[in-house]
Amino acid sequence: MPRKYSQPGHPSSSKSPLSKVMVEMIEVIEHSVNKEIDRDASPKHLAQAAVVAVCSVMGGMSIYLPRGDALKRELRDEALHQDHIKGLTIIELVRKYRVGQQHVYTIINNKMRLNLNTNWHSGD
Template sequence: MSNKPARTRREEEQQELLGDHSFNDDLLEHLDEIPDEVRKKWPRDLAALIDIYQAAMQRRGYSADEARSIAHTLMAEQSMYCGGRHVYIPKGDRFKQAVRDVELFRDWHDRGIVPDDLAARYKISTQHVYRIIKEQRGLHMKKVQPALF
């Protein structure tokens, strides 16, 4: 007898409607065994993303096997949530700027660092710091405070 809890009727209905779209570890471990002639049919961007993720993980100190496993897991998750859609990913500079703006806001909001010190830390003007704080505060409020209508 299984130790797994019985699935509810609703879960069973969802499973019937949606199918099983999850990736288990066994499947992900065998992605390397997919023949090259099959992989060649994959979009080049998919193969490139796997390579990019794997290389990034190796630069962070993961072994080649660990990095490959993480890359496969990330692609599986991305296919689950973004599969079939066009997803815009900003270019490197714009992405770095967006991350910088979030980090600057956290430094101000959570760590209490004053705008003049933030300007020096991020090598931007104090006026620019205030613009970033205003923009990020608006985004933060939308996330933490639900709309009232």
């Protein structure tokens, strides 16, 4: 089961990568769906199970949820960064995500900077 998240999300920076709350929410939903999918659940049942799981972990929290375009961009940037970590070249990332080469470098640099700041603040 995903860990319980203790801090509410905050839209402190419009350019911040995928927030910890959103990552946690994805993990909670993924766990819930994986558990229910083995039972040949209907799409409606899967959706209900996901909502129950999110509410069980995050119920009562005040969290910021970005609008669709911002969320899609954050998810794309996170996927691009993970592909970069896995070894895809800059050119492969440009082709896969249909963004400019400079934008790929910007996304990677922002992710690396965020990871350094997060590790520094958490004491890792």
